Amino acid sequence: MADAYDALQDLAQALAHRSRLRILEVLARDEACVCHLTAVLGEAQSHVSQHLRVLREASLVVDRREGVMVYYRLADVRVAAIVALLKDLARQADPSLELPPVPTAPVAGCPCPHCAAARDRVGESCSQ
Amino acid sequence: MADAYDALQDLAQALAHRSRLRILEVLARDEACVCHLTAVLGEAQSHVSQHLRVLREASLVVDRREGVMVYYRLADVRVAAIVALLKDLARQADPSLELPPVPTAPVAGCPCPHCAAARDRVGESCSQ
DNA sequence: CTGCTATATGCGCTAGAGCGCATATAGAAG
DNA sequence: CTTCTATATGCGCTCTAGCGCATATAGCAG
Numbered sequence: 125m126a127d128a129y130d131a132l133q134d135l136a137q138a139l140a141h142r143s144r145l146r147i148l149e150v151l152a153r154d155e156a157c158v159c160h161l162t163a164v165l166g167e168a169q170s171h172v173s174q175h176l177r178v179l180r181e182a183s184l185v186v187d188r189r190e191g192v193m194v195y196y197r198l199a200d201v202r203v204a205a206i207v208a209l210l211k212d213l214a215r216q217a218d219p220s221l222e223l224p225p226v227p228t229a230p231v232a233g234c235p236c237p238h239c240a241a242a243r244d245r246v247g248e249s250c251s252q
Numbered sequence: 253m254a255d256a257y258d259a260l261q262d263l264a265q266a267l268a269h270r271s272r273l274r275i276l277e278v279l280a281r282d283e284a285c286v287c288h289l290t291a292v293l294g295e296a297q298s299h300v301s302q303h304l305r306v307l308r309e310a311s312l313v314v315d316r317r318e319g320v321m322v323y324y325r326l327a328d329v330r331v332a333a334i335v336a337l338l339k340d341l342a343r344q345a346d347p348s349l350e351l352p353p354v355p356t357a358p359v360a361g362c363p364c365p366h367c368a369a370a371r372d373r374v375g376e377s378c379s380q
Numbered sequence: 381c382t383g384c385t386a387t388a389t390g391c392g393c394t395a396g397a398g399c400g401c402a403t404a405t406a407g408a409a410g
Numbered sequence: 411c412t413t414c415t416a417t418a419t420g421c422g423c424t425c426t427a428g429c430g431c432a433t434a435t436a437g438c439a440g
């Protein structure tokens with residue numbers, strides 16, 4: 125029963141959640157730490173961690189520890205390709221849907237270096 | 253709440269089922285009728301119909317009626333591309349997984365013209 | 381050591397997806 | 411009309427994924 129189609133299904137199921145799709149979209153631009161993703165999604169930290177676990181166990185993302193913070197990035201460029209294709213299809217089905225607003229940076233309340241640096245550049249004006 | 257990410261999620265969720273992935277894999281080769289898909293998957297006809305409804309409502313496949321039979325095909329080449337990328341990722345995660353056995357044709361017990369023609373060619377020796 | 385922060389995990393609850401099974405519709409044929 | 415076949419739909423049951431919330435772990439600072 126645990127054949128190759130189960131592996132396929134596991135991959136697809138890992139993709140099949142709004143928050144995880146958003147996470148992958150953010151990671152498609154650049155790696156990010158959990159606190160950054162939490163701030164971008166505006167969800168509970170435990171949920172973000174849970175979603176990241178699902179993505180990690182599906183080998184869609186990989187993590188890298190740096191001090192206290194854990195940075196996640198896509199495990200493969202094909203993951204970004206899949207998300208991009210899905211966005212294509214969604215946009216084609218309903219062109220009125222505006223997708224791209226992926227906050228590049230910074231995010232309010234995120235203490236990670238990425239955001240701090242971005243905040244300095246923009247001068248404390250945080251998106252969201 | 254019903255923003256663009258919900259559309260993305262709907263697409264991904266439609267993909268996130270073993271049987272639906274197999275259906276898409278079969279349709280990536282050529283269009284097929286419900287009876288053909290039912291025979292290939294070896295599942296209850298009502299389930300196949302149900303899965304096709306999910307795929308249809310997600311605009312991943314389109315149907316075409318021809319007499320009593322209904323033929324389904326992929327709505328877009330990108331659907332096949334997504335499935336192919338997923339297969340790539342799965343194979344990379346575990347190279348021992350053998351994926352491709354998509355029965356080209358014929359399938360025992362399927363009365364559709366495709367299978368009948370294929371059966372004639374091979375001489376009644378049905379796969380499965 | 382203590383405390384503080386970033387991240388991960390455990391657990392009960394609930395909504396939804398699939399399944400099994402029965403039944404309905406649609407088209408062809410007699 | 412009736413009948414047969416291909417496909418679709420309805421319904422109850424169950425099982426799992428996410429959620430909300432509490433708590434545990436890990437690394438740094440003092």
